[in-house]
Amino acid sequence: MIADFGYGILVTALVVALYAAGAAIYGARKPSARAVESARRAMLLIWPLLTVAALALIYLLVNDHYEVEFVYQVTSRSMPFYLKVTALWGGQAGSLVFWSWLMALFASAVTLRNWARDREFLPWVIVVTAITIAFFLAMVVFFENPFARFWQTASGVDAYTFRPAGGLPVTPEDGRGLNPLLRHPGMIIHPPMLYLGFVSFVIPYAFAMAALITGRTDDRWIRITRRWTLWAWLFLSLGLVLGARWAYDVLGWGGYWGWDPVEISALMPWLTGTPFLHSVMIQERKGMLKHWNMFLIILTYDLVIFGTFLTRSGVLSSVHAFAQSAIGPMFFAFIGLTLITSLALLFWRWPDLRGETEMKSLLSREALFLFNNLLFLSILVVCFWGVIFPLISELVTGQKVTVGPPFYERATSPLWGALLLLMGIAPLSAWGRSTAKTLGRVLWKPALAALLVVAAVYFLAGVRNVVALIGFTLIAFTGFVTLYEFWRGARARQKAHRESLPLALWRLAGRNRRRYGGYIIHISMVLMAIGILGIEVFQTETQGTVQLGEALALDRYTLTYTDIARFDVPDGRNVTRAVLQVTRDGKAVAELHPRIDYYYDSQQPMTIPGLYSTLADDLYVILVDWEPASAVGATFKVFHNPLVNWLWIGALVFIFGTLVAAWPEREPAYVPVRAAATASGKA
Amino acid sequence: MITKAPLSTLSRAALFALLIVAAAFVLLAWQADTVHAQAPTPSDDEVNAIARQLYCPVCENTPLDVCPTEACRQWRELIRQKLAEGWTEEQIKQYFVENYGARVLAEPPRQGVFWLAYIVPPIAILAGAFILYRALKAWNRPEAAAPGVGESEATPVQDEYMARLEEELRKRE
Numbered sequence: 022m023i024a025d026f027g028y029g030i031l032v033t034a035l036v037v038a039l040y041a042a043g044a045a046i047y048g049a050r051k052p053s054a055r056a057v058e059s060a061r062r063a064m065l066l067i068w069p070l071l072t073v074a075a076l077a078l079i080y081l082l083v084n085d086h087y088e089v090e091f092v093y094q095v096t097s098r099s100m101p102f103y104l105k106v107t108a109l110w111g112g113q114a115g116s117l118v119f120w121s122w123l124m125a126l127f128a129s130a131v132t133l134r135n136w137a138r139d140r141e142f143l144p145w146v147i148v149v150t151a152i153t154i155a156f157f158l159a160m161v162v163f164f165e166n167p168f169a170r171f172w173q174t175a176s177g178v179d180a181y182t183f184r185p186a187g188g189l190p191v192t193p194e195d196g197r198g199l200n201p202l203l204r205h206p207g208m209i210i211h212p213p214m215l216y217l218g219f220v221s222f223v224i225p226y227a228f229a230m231a232a233l234i235t236g237r238t239d240d241r242w243i244r245i246t247r248r249w250t251l252w253a254w255l256f257l258s259l260g261l262v263l264g265a266r267w268a269y270d271v272l273g274w275g276g277y278w279g280w281d282p283v284e285i286s287a288l289m290p291w292l293t294g295t296p297f298l299h300s301v302m303i304q305e306r307k308g309m310l311k312h313w314n315m316f317l318i319i320l321t322y323d324l325v326i327f328g329t330f331l332t333r334s335g336v337l338s339s340v341h342a343f344a345q346s347a348i349g350p351m352f353f354a355f356i357g358l359t360l361i362t363s364l365a366l367l368f369w370r371w372p373d374l375r376g377e378t379e380m381k382s383l384l385s386r387e388a389l390f391l392f393n394n395l396l397f398l399s400i401l402v403v404c405f406w407g408v409i410f411p412l413i414s415e416l417v418t419g420q421k422v423t424v425g426p427p428f429y430e431r432a433t434s435p436l437w438g439a440l441l442l443l444m445g446i447a448p449l450s451a452w453g454r455s456t457a458k459t460l461g462r463v464l465w466k467p468a469l470a471a472l473l474v475v476a477a478v479y480f481l482a483g484v485r486n487v488v489a490l491i492g493f494t495l496i497a498f499t500g501f502v503t504l505y506e507f508w509r510g511a512r513a514r515q516k517a518h519r520e521s522l523p524l525a526l527w528r529l530a531g532r533n534r535r536r537y538g539g540y541i542i543h544i545s546m547v548l549m550a551i552g553i554l555g556i557e558v559f560q561t562e563t564q565g566t567v568q569l570g571e572a573l574a575l576d577r578y579t580l581t582y583t584d585i586a587r588f589d590v591p592d593g594r595n596v597t598r599a600v601l602q603v604t605r606d607g608k609a610v611a612e613l614h615p616r617i618d619y620y621y622d623s624q625q626p627m628t629i630p631g632l633y634s635t636l637a638d639d640l641y642v643i644l645v646d647w648e649p650a651s652a653v654g655a656t657f658k659v660f661h662n663p664l665v666n667w668l669w670i671g672a673l674v675f676i677f678g679t680l681v682a683a684w685p686e687r688e689p690a691y692v693p694v695r696a697a698a699t700a701s702g703k704a
Numbered sequence: 705m706i707t708k709a710p711l712s713t714l715s716r717a718a719l720f721a722l723l724i725v726a727a728a729f730v731l732l733a734w735q736a737d738t739v740h741a742q743a744p745t746p747s748d749d750e751v752n753a754i755a756r757q758l759y760c761p762v763c764e765n766t767p768l769d770v771c772p773t774e775a776c777r778q779w780r781e782l783i784r785q786k787l788a789e790g791w792t793e794e795q796i797k798q799y800f801v802e803n804y805g806a807r808v809l810a811e812p813p814r815q816g817v818f819w820l821a822y823i824v825p826p827i828a829i830l831a832g833a834f835i836l837y838r839a840l841k842a843w844n845r846p847e848a849a850a851p852g853v854g855e856s857e858a859t860p861v862q863d864e865y866m867a868r869l870e871e872e873l874r875k876r877e
Contacts, residue, residue: 425810
């Protein structure tokens with residue numbers, strides 16, 4: 022009953038979305054303000070409809086309606102309430118509903134903005150967002166109905182949307198339960214963050230398309246979507262970082278990023294979204310790169326769909342690919358269609374998008390931004406090729422190959438390093454013209470400070486690893502440049518306005534939040550780079566089998582195995598938990614409890630590490646093996662991960678920086694023209 | 705010798721069972737062997753050093769050293785046995801490739817069409833760099849500028865503050 026109701030709502034939402042797209046096209050072509058208004062209202066109806074559908078599904082999930090296939094797949098009676106709710110995005114069909122729901126939320130929000138100055142964009146923004154929603158809803162309605170129920174027919178038990186001829190309803194006693202890997206707090210917020218990032222990038226894309234279609238190809242679309250893009254970027258970045266933390270806590274291989282195809286498919290839109298964020302600044306300031314920005318946002322949109330396709334179609338099989346289905350070809354067609362249409366529109370408007378100024382110097386900020394774009398896209402090329410190569414190989418040679426971490430690390434580390442360096446130079450270069458001399462004048466102080474730090478790392482800490490030394494040089498340099506920028510700005514204000522230094526700093530950042538928020542983000546990237554360099558270059562590990570009372574040693578740590586127990590817990594797990602006493606340089610510092618959780622319902626074990634974490638390093642212990650009957654003792658794997666905490670600290674700073682840059686402020690009453698005369702006017 | 709076509713769940717399970725049985729035999733043989741051989745047993749770390757470079761042949765995209773399945777445990781024992789027999793790292797990796805296909809390696813082998821994996825990205829990146837170079841050169845030619853635009857030095861009103869700040873800084877230098 023509820024299932025039929027939910028399905029009916031989904032179908033209604035699909036019809037409404039198609040109507041919204043159709044009415045908007047009609048309204049724009051005719052032109053008819055009434056039709057556009059009707060489309061706008063239809064768009065506003067989709068989100069409430071999808072909310073009802075999602076609530077219906079959640080109702081079925083939390084009330085153990087195992088006659089519904091999706092509920093059976095992702096929940097079980099022993100699961101706590103909150104996990105039953107979040108199981109909504111724990112499987113294919115539900116996550117598509119959730120995706121559509123978030124997309125509708127953003128589309129509604131954008132529909133509600135004040136359109137007075139951009140009336141002509143409205144219908145086309147509705148068209149793009151409504152078609153995107155309709156596509157996802159069509160996937161749900163025709164291929165992946167989360168409300169399909171089990172029926173007993175002559176050919177056996179299977180799930181159908183409608184009762185098959187002669188079918189008898191079947192209700193399993195209990196569900197299979199959520200994949201244990203997904204029963205982690207990180208997994209509860211990681212997918213929504215990632216999806217938020219994905220869907221919110223659709224908004225700038227919709228405006229870009231509207232700009233191309235209407236021919237209003239000035240930078241208005243960029244100014245409107247600037248904050249949307251920042252928020253999208255924040256969510257996407259958070260999704261990536263949460264995924265990394267989840268992997269670190271749950272997957273039990275001592276790392277945070279495994280270059281898994283699914284991880285990469287979430288990274289790829291970030292690799293185009295980040296340069297987009299940067300290069301729109303050039304368009305705003307200099308009226309250049311209009312084609313390029315269009316191209317970047319089109320690419321970002323299709324990489325978002327491509328990422329969803331990779332993870333949802335089962336075309337790859339990996340730790341994430343808990344879902345496989347028949348929607349692959351549809352996704353493929355949709356990506357092809359949107360890409361071709363978008364690029365066709367871009368070429369159609371190509372002459373209108375000519376730049377307004379020329380590049381003056383290879384060291385100017387706009388030129389450096391272009392190098393930044395090149396580097397990001399180079400990393401994208403490596404990632405894209407690495408992800409699809411196994412598919413190509415399988416198609417062409419029939420032989421499947423693995424493209425793993427060594428491939429990506431070798432190819433992308435120099436590119437990341439170069440990006441870090443550019444992040445240090447670009448903020449100091451001036452718009453328009455910069456020469457080696459002007460640049461050198463501002464760069465020599467941070468460069469000198471960086472060299473001093475690296476000398477200390479070399480002589481005092483005794484680091485001889487070349488990659489690490491190069492990495493630390495770049496990190497220190499970029500870090501100092503960014504801090505120096507704050508200092509320079511604050512000092513200038515302090516002198517000009519006779520303010521105290523903290524107040525000057527506060528006002529400086531407050532008056533130009535976009536710029537200084539951006540610098541805070543740069544600092545966060547530097548902090549993350551410290552963590553990444555630490556774990557990538559200095560990680561050590563050991564594995565050994567020990568008896569009670571015996572110890573394993575790694576770096577300055579000694580781990581003594583003192584106890585082990587196996588017991589059942591009420592939520593359907595069997596837990597094997599070891600106790601290790603940890604000493605560092607002979608001093609007791611912690612007691613660790615690595616464990617293996619065995620989930621009865623899904624019959625899967627999970628390895629939960631014991632973690633001792635400081636700013637300097639993490640000690641990460643996994644219980645690999647233990648058999649109660651044998652006398653061979655327990656096997657542990659121990660990782661020593663230097664500096665890795667800076668990755669997570671950097672992530673927090675990153676959130677702060679993005680909030681500083683993206684927090685809404687009153688829209689200034691400027692007219693979007695570039696006029697030399699007003700530049701000297703009063704503030 | 706193992707089929708390379710996508711496997712159904714059933715055939716995968718069958719394959720898995722087969723491998724376990726095979727591995728069990730290997731293990732038994734190995735244990736019988738160790739009674740005679742007096743060589744020290746290779747340590748877990750030595751085994752992992754090789755297992756890390758190999759991918760689990762059944763669970764995709766999982767390195768062999770961290771894969772928690774029973775099958776992988778058996779494969780790690782197989783590596784230990786081969787090490788004890790004096791095999792080199794390369795020989796062991798080759799053994800896995802011959803038995804389970806190229807996908808057990810962390811990277812495509814550097815041979816034949818697989819070279820494409822390594823060649824295409826640098827070519828694409830170089831092409832991108834070339835396009836950028838051409839674009840910069842075109843921009844540097846004054847006649848490439850669109851007509852009627854003389855205000856390249858102008859500062860948008862919105863960033864007025866920034867301009868002022870930069871002006872102040874310039875004076876200070």
